[in-house]
Each structure stands twice: as structure tokens, then as C-alpha cells.
Amino acid sequence: MNARTRIMFGAIIPRTRRTPKGADESLGARGARISGALGGFLRRTSRTGFVLYALALGAALGLASADFATSGGYPVGGTTIGAWTAWAKTGSVDADPYSRAVNARRGEIPLAIGEGLLLTAATDDDGRRLDASCTYAVGGAVPPARAWTLTIGGRGAVDPAARPVREAFTSTEILREADDRFVITIAKEVQSGNWLPMPRPSGPVRLALRLYDTPVAASVGSLDRNTVPAITRLGCK
Amino acid sequence: MMSTRSRFILATLCALVLAGIVHIVTVRAIPYFAEGDAFSQARKSESLDHPLRIHSLAVAGTPAPPEEWLPVPDPAVAVGVCAYDLEDGPMRVSARVSSLNLSIAVHNRKGAFYAVTDQAAVRGSLDLVIMTRAQFDEALASADENQVNRDVRIIAPDREGFAVVRVIAGLPSQNAMANEAVDAVSCSIDAPDEPTGPDAKPGG
Numbered sequence: 216m217n218a219r220t221r222i223m224f225g226a227i228i229p230r231t232r233r234t235p236k237g238a239d240e241s242l243g244a245r246g247a248r249i250s251g252a253l254g255g256f257l258r259r260t261s262r263t264g265f266v267l268y269a270l271a272l273g274a275a276l277g278l279a280s281a282d283f284a285t286s287g288g289y290p291v292g293g294t295t296i297g298a299w300t301a302w303a304k305t306g307s308v309d310a311d312p313y314s315r316a317v318n319a320r321r322g323e324i325p326l327a328i329g330e331g332l333l334l335t336a337a338t339d340d341d342g343r344r345l346d347a348s349c350t351y352a353v354g355g356a357v358p359p360a361r362a363w364t365l366t367i368g369g370r371g372a373v374d375p376a377a378r379p380v381r382e383a384f385t386s387t388e389i390l391r392e393a394d395d396r397f398v399i400t401i402a403k404e405v406q407s408g409n410w411l412p413m414p415r416p417s418g419p420v421r422l423a424l425r426l427y428d429t430p431v432a433a434s435v436g437s438l439d440r441n442t443v444p445a446i447t448r449l450g451c452k
Numbered sequence: 453m454m455s456t457r458s459r460f461i462l463a464t465l466c467a468l469v470l471a472g473i474v475h476i477v478t479v480r481a482i483p484y485f486a487e488g489d490a491f492s493q494a495r496k497s498e499s500l501d502h503p504l505r506i507h508s509l510a511v512a513g514t515p516a517p518p519e520e521w522l523p524v525p526d527p528a529v530a531v532g533v534c535a536y537d538l539e540d541g542p543m544r545v546s547a548r549v550s551s552l553n554l555s556i557a558v559h560n561r562k563g564a565f566y567a568v569t570d571q572a573a574v575r576g577s578l579d580l581v582i583m584t585r586a587q588f589d590e591a592l593a594s595a596d597e598n599q600v601n602r603d604v605r606i607i608a609p610d611r612e613g614f615a616v617v618r619v620i621a622g623l624p625s626q627n628a629m630a631n632e633a634v635d636a637v638s639c640s641i642d643a644p645d646e647p648t649g650p651d652a653k654p655g656g
Contacts, residue, residue, distance in 0.1 A: 265463035272467035277474020284475075285482060308563040308609070315562065316482035319489035321523040324506075324531070324616050327557040329567030361569075362553050362620050364528045383527045387622030425526050427553060427620055428569045 285316040288335075297440035298342075299334040299424065303432055306330075326425065331360070332432040334424040339446040345420045347403075347413045349451040353422065353444050354398035360429035362386050365444070367401060367422055369415045379412045400449075422446070483561060491561045493521055494533040494614035501640050503532025503617045509627035528621050530630040534639035535614040542583035542591070542642040544603075545615050549573045550633055553620040558582055558606060560613035566606045579603045581642060584611065615639065 284290050292311045293300035305314040306325030318325055326333055338344050339351060347369065357363055366383040384399055390409055391397045400406040401420075403413045414420060424444065431438055483489060497504030507525040522531065536543035547554055549570045556578065557567040570578055581603045583591065588607050595601065617637050621630035 262459075265459050269463040269467040269470060272464070273470025274474055276467065276471035278478060280471065281475045281478035281482075285479060306557075306559075306564045308560070308565045310563050312476075312479050316479050318563075319483040319486035319491075322488045322490055322493060322521045323523055324490045324533070324559070325564070327559075327564030327567035330555045330557045330564070330569065330618065361571075362622060364526050364620075366524075366526060368524060385528045385620070385622050388624075423524070423526075425529075427529075427618075428555065428571065 281316075284313055285320055287317075289314045289317050293335075294435045294438075296334070296435075296438045296443050298336045298338050298340050298446045299443045300336070301435045301438065302333045302335065303328060303435045305333070326427075326432075328432045330432075331425055331427040332358075332429050332435070334426070334443065336422040336424075336446055337419065339448045341448070343448060345422065345446070346451065347415050347417050347420050350400065350402040350449040352398050352400055352447045352449055353411075355396060355445045356442050357386070357424070357444060358426055358429060358431045358438055358442050360386070360426035360431075362427045363429075364425045364427075365399060365411070365422065366425070367411055367414055367420055369418055369420045379414050381410075381412060382414060384409060384411060399444075402449075488521065490521075490533070490559070491612075491614065494535040496535070497533050497614070497639075498535040498537065500534070501638060502635055503534045503615075503637050503639060505530065505532045505631065505634050507531040508631050509621055510624075511628045511631065530619045530621065530627075530634045532617040532634040532637065533614050534617070534637075536582060536612070536639070536641075538582065538584050538587065538608060538611045540641050542581050542587050543615070544640050544642045545578075545580040545582070545617075545637065546640075547573075547578045547617070547637045549576045549578065550629070552622070552626060552630055552633055554578075554633060554637075555618045556580060556637075557616045557618075558608070558613060559616060560608065560610040564616075565609060568604060572604065574602045577602075580606060580615070582606050582608050582613070582615070584608060 289302060289305055290313050292304055292314045293302050302314075302325070304310050305318065306327045310318075310325075314325075317323070336345070345351065353365065363386045364383050368382065389397050389399070397409060399409040399411050401411045401413060403416075405412075426432070483491075486492065493506075494504070507520060507522050507530060509528070509530050525531065534543070534545060545556055547556065547570065554570040555567060556569075557564045558580070559565070568578065568580065572578060579602060581591075583605060585607050588605060591605065617634050619630040619633040621627045
């Protein structure tokens with residue numbers, strides 16, 4: 216490639232040396248001449264130039280897209296059940312490369328299949344994004360598990376000074392009705408029963424349901440909308 | 453001779469194909485070059501004989517330990533890690549069953565290859581021995597037929613990895629107990645020339 220560029224430069228130099236001859240030329244003509252020379256240069260170097268262009272663009276796009284795909288949550292590998300997404304395989308050795316990269320970048324230790332199952336929700340049952348300015352009721356059934364926890368959080372770091380009084384409910388703590396069902400109310404203001412305060416004044420929030428020691432981790436496909444908690448929006452301000 | 457425009461289009465197409473290759477290679481390479489991943493961070497626990505607690509539950513009056521790197525930990529679960537290197541011998545993870553739910557998962561760089569909960573415990577204790585295929589064969593060959601072995605033997609695909617201990621505190625009053633339950637698990641190296649615990653004594 217070096218030898219080739221040198222030859223090309225060699226071809227250009229005599230041409231540019233010729234330019235001072237037309238010293239009385241107008242500025243526009245000179246500009247046209249220079250651009251013509253540049254065009255010729257580009258035409259001559261087109262192969263090298265295009266190879267460099269392809270390499271640079273390919274590397275930039277590839278790296279940027281890889282960074283984008285692995286910087287947030289898991290991009291693929293979830294199973295959607297109503298408003299919830301179950302992440303069964305993110306912790307196993309046959310996890311997809313994206314989940315593995317996300318785990319590595321975040322320092323996450325995901326739940327193994329024999330250990331438990333993580334379900335996340337970012338929308339309510341009607342598909343609207345969970346928002347901190349609204350009030351929600353989460354309740355109904357939970358897939359069979361020895362223990363479960365329901366956690367609420369938002370994106371970004373939590374302000375330690377404004378840490379909410381409660382960020383999660385466990386299956387032991389929950390107050391149940393006579394038929395063993397339960398309702399968790401997520402709201403800013405204090406509620407009776409199982410009150411989970413909104414973790415932040417505004418913005419999107421996410422729910423995480425972790426099932427521990429559950430048989431469904433190995434058969435996520437068997438879950439349907441009726442076996443996961445319903446997320447109902449009660450109202451917004 | 454191709455025109456400049458078709459060359460440009462060809463170069464762009466090549467760039468897209470290259471971008472795809474770079475994307476795939478980068479995503480697959482991230483776990484091997486990451487420095488903040490669980491596998492690298494768990495190495496710190498290799499010299500300990502108990503799990504390094506990486507997520508402690510809040511107990512009034514005790515400051516949170518500095519070793520916390522889980523991005524979104526479950527606030528009701530205490531987590532500890534034990535790194536192993538099977539070069540030194542099989543790794544034994546022993547836990548006593550308490551009233552709290554406990555689970556142990558064994559990870560290598562790629563992910564978890566084994567997990568067990570305290571429901572698998574025999575007579576109140578859970579004994580996991582993580583070993584290589586060669587160490588497993590050796591253990592089988594030298595096993596005493598008269599002796600009952602209650603160890604759960606796991607063949608690790610790789611020499612290095614880590615075990616994760618999780619203890620669930622169902623109520624906030626159990627937080628201190630959950631933290632202690634993580635610390636009470638023992639992670640030791642089974643020296644090949646020593647009897648493996650009291651159960652392995654001849655005639656025992």
C-alpha cells in the first residue's frame with residue numbers, strides 16, 4: 216500500500232508544481248484547479264481511500280452497536296408473559312452472548328435455573344409504561360415458588376438520603392386475603408395493606424419479581440398471564 | 453472500471469458486513485476482557501475459607517461492608533461468593549441447613565453450570581464437592597465401598613470458577629441471621645492426600 220501511495224503522490228506533485236505558472240488566474244479558477252487536482256487525487260487513491268473508509272466505518276459501527284446492545288438490560292433472551300418478561304437462561308452456561316456480555320459489564324450474578332427465576336416488568340397490563348406519578352395495584356397469583364420477592368426500582372443510582380422506607384416485599388411479609396391472594400399498592404402516598412412506596416418522584420420505574428427455588432424456571436413456556444401478578448393502573452396525577 | 457459511486461456503495465456494503473463481524477466478535481469478547489465482572493471480582497475471595505459477602509442485608513448498627521458490586525441486588529437476599537481454582541484440589545462447599553432458604557450455584561466464566569438448594573440437604577447439611585474430571589475419577593477409584601458418601605460431586609467444566617451462596621431473609625428481623633448464614637458456609641480445598649472430612653475416615 217505504501218509503494219502505491221508513493222506512486223500516486225509522485226503523479227500529483229508535478230501537477231501541483233505547475234499551478235504557480237497561472238499566478239494571474241482568478242481565485243475561482245485557482246480553486247477549481249485545486250479541487251480538480253484533489254478530485255484527481257481522490258480518483259487515483261480511490262481504492263485505498265475506499266478500503267480505509269470501509270474499515271473505519273465498519274469498525275466504528277461494529278463497536279458502537281456492540282456497546283449499545285450490551286450497555287443496558289438484556290437485549291434478547293426473555294420470554295414475555297403478559298406485562299412480565301422472564302429471564303430464565305441469562306444465568307446459565309448456554310446463555311446467549313448478549314446476556315453474557317451484559318452480565319460481565321454490570322458485574323451481575325444472575326440466578327441459575329435451579330436457584331430461581333427473575334421476571335421484570337416495565338409496563339402495566341395495558342402496555343403503558345410504569346410511571347412514578349401513577350398508582351398501581353399488583354396482585355393476584357404468583358407462580359409456584361418456595362419464596363419470592365417483588366422489588367421496585369428506577370434507572371440510575373439511588374439517592375442514599377432519599378432512600379424509600381421499603382423497596383421490596385417478600386412472600387413472607389405480604390398480607391394476604393382469605394383466599395390467599397394479595398394486592399400490593401404502589402403509590403407515593405401511604406396506603407393501607409401492602410404499600411410499596413414509589414422509589415422516586417417522577418420518571419419510569421421497573422418491577423422485578425424473583426422466584427426462588429421454583430419449578431417453573433425450567434419450563435418458562437408453561438407460564439401464562441393468569442399465573443403471574445397482574446399490574447393494574449389505578450390512576451395518575 | 454467501476455464508477456466512483458458504485459465503488460462507494462460497494463465500500464459501504466463491505467463496511468456493513470465488517471460492522472457485523474466486529475459487532476459479533478466484540479460482544480463475544482466482552483466477558484473475557486471485562487474487569488468488573490463477577491468472575492474477576494470473585495477472585496478476591498479465593499484466599500478465604502468462607503464466602504466473601506458481596507451483598508449484606510441491612511442490620512441496624514452495623515455499617516455495610518465495602519465489597520458490594522451487584523448492580524441491582526435483591527434487598528431480601530444475602531449473597532456471598534467463593535472463588536475456586538481446582539489446580540489446588542477439589543473445592544468443598546459445606547452449608548448447614550437453617551430455617552432460612554439457602555441456595556448454592558456454581559458458576560464458571562460462562563455462567564452457572566450447577567445449582568442446588570437446601571432442600572437437597574441430607575441430615576441437615578449440604579456438602580458440595582466441585583472437582584475436575586480427573587479428580588472425580590481419582591475419588592471414585594480410591595472410594596471405600598463400605599463408606600457412605602453424602603457429598604454431592606460436581607464435575608466443573610473449567611479449572612476456575614466461583615460458588616455463589618444466597619440466603620433469603622423472609623422478614624427484616626432475619627437479616628442478621630441471613631448474613632451470618634452466608635458467613636457460616638465453609639469453602640475449603642479438599643487436599644488430595646488427606647481424608648475428606650470426618651465421614652471419610654476408614655470404618656466411619
